[in-house]
Amino acid sequence: MKQFDFVAIGCGPYNLGLMALAEKTKLHGVCFEQRAEMMWHEGMLIEGMTMQTHYLQDLVTLADPTHPSSFLNYLSDTGRLQTFITQEQDKIPRTEYNRYLRWVVNQLSTIRFGHYVSDVRAEEEGFLVTVESDGQSTQVHTRHLVLGTGAAPFVPDGFEQVIHTSDYLTYRDVLKDRYRVAVVGSGQSAAEVFLDLLREATDEQRVDWITRSEQFESLEAGKLGDEIFSVDYVDYFHKLPYDARQELLGSFERFRHGVNPETMTSIYETLYHRTAEAKATKADMMTQVEVESISYDWLTHRLKGTQRYTGEVIEREYDLVVVATGYRPVIPSWINQLPVVWEVEGEWAVRDTYEVIMSESLGGKLFTHTNIEHSHGPAATNLGMAVYRNAVILNDMAGETVYPIRHQKPFTTF
Numbered sequence: 001m002k003q004f005d006f007v008a009i010g011c012g013p014y015n016l017g018l019m020a021l022a023e024k025t026k027l028h029g030v031c032f033e034q035r036a037e038m039m040w041h042e043g044m045l046i047e048g049m050t051m052q053t054h055y056l057q058d059l060v061t062l063a064d065p066t067h068p069s070s071f072l073n074y075l076s077d078t079g080r081l082q083t084f085i086t087q088e089q090d091k092i093p094r095t096e097y098n099r100y101l102r103w104v105v106n107q108l109s110t111i112r113f114g115h116y117v118s119d120v121r122a123e124e125e126g127f128l129v130t131v132e133s134d135g136q137s138t139q140v141h142t143r144h145l146v147l148g149t150g151a152a153p154f155v156p157d158g159f160e161q162v163i164h165t166s167d168y169l170t171y172r173d174v175l176k177d178r179y180r181v182a183v184v185g186s187g188q189s190a191a192e193v194f195l196d197l198l199r200e201a202t203d204e205q206r207v208d209w210i211t212r213s214e215q216f217e218s219l220e221a222g223k224l225g226d227e228i229f230s231v232d233y234v235d236y237f238h239k240l241p242y243d244a245r246q247e248l249l250g251s252f253e254r255f256r257h258g259v260n261p262e263t264m265t266s267i268y269e270t271l272y273h274r275t276a277e278a279k280a281t282k283a284d285m286m287t288q289v290e291v292e293s294i295s296y297d298w299l300t301h302r303l304k305g306t307q308r309y310t311g312e313v314i315e316r317e318y319d320l321v322v323v324a325t326g327y328r329p330v331i332p333s334w335i336n337q338l339p340v341v342w343e344v345e346g347e348w349a350v351r352d353t354y355e356v357i358m359s360e361s362l363g364g365k366l367f368t369h370t371n372i373e374h375s376h377g378p379a380a381t382n383l384g385m386a387v388y389r390n391a392v393i394l395n396d397m398a399g400e401t402v403y404p405i406r407h408q409k410p411f412t413t414f
Helices: 013-022 071-077 081-087 092-108 167-175 189-202 231-239 242-249 261-275 335-338 374-380 383-398
Strands: 002-007 028-032 111-113 114-124 125-132 136-147 152-155 180-184 206-210 289-297 300-308 313-318 320-323 327-329 342-343 365-368
Touching: 013 028, 013 092, 013 383, 071 081, 071 092, 114 136, 114 335, 136 383, 152 320, 167 189, 167 261, 167 320, 180 189, 180 300, 180 313, 189 261, 206 327, 231 374, 231 383, 242 261, 300 320, 365 383
Parallel strands: 002 028, 002 136, 028 111, 136 365, 180 206, 180 320
Antiparallel strands: 114 125, 125 136, 152 327, 289 300, 300 313
């Protein structure tokens, strides 16, 4: 039976960064991913849309600027460094970020695609991991686990036959052929889908954008505001009582779910140009509407909602509806076999080192990238902060400081 120092489960950007950084350690690890290949949010790889993070917030640079898996090394290796410099942008196209991830995968020999972890059992010196691949079941032993199973699209009850933004590109051509389309939700994904449909809409087509938010909110781009994405703030947040953490999370909507100012500008400019000849926009943008149900019958979606402050009932009919209703953490069923300590139902207790707390001593540790927003704050889903998180996890597993957490103290005191 194969023996590993750690097994990473799921290969999104977080665990891919872990495996890249692990190359410079003595740790012997492997990453199992059930998908056949690396594809990152393939349903939202819309041409022209960019990341919300700086290009230096890649998989490795914040922990090791000289690492061969850096984005700058990718640019050099693929012959794009000079053109990237010439375009003078600090954000990269989302399609290119996906290409960068696939390039990193090709540099590593520790990723196993098409491998599904079906079971994990605690043993005296770690964990016994059962893996399914090509109809075969094998087992490996590992001292530690790193969970990176991510999140799955969430669609509320009562929303029938809708398209989640995670599948947008799959249905894009169908959507563009329909005369009445609604986008429900706020945030970057909703804005990008609305903009993409709006740009291609004919004079006869209607594209509406509906959100429960008070207004269409731009992403907080202030330098001081961004200091919540710092090691100091994560430490501060983690030490707070659970109720205080929950209250704070509710105040971060503009940081977590706002829309890039550039996207907002593009939407406004598109609407302006469509009305330059005094034509009707055929695009209603409705805020403060709580959508309660979307029923489906005879190829028609009937949307029903309520204006949150006036009480007005909103009822509209559409040919198709796209929803940007977020994601929910994917927690494997085998977790229930481990003595996990839960802060509340569905939210486990996590140490500052990203180790899931157990009610009894085990032979190894379970670290997690998944389901930590309640414990580590808004930085839990920030790609740049994941690099620091991986450094912390690798240092803990190695029992030494492999990657010093060299961070500049923010100007804000937390």
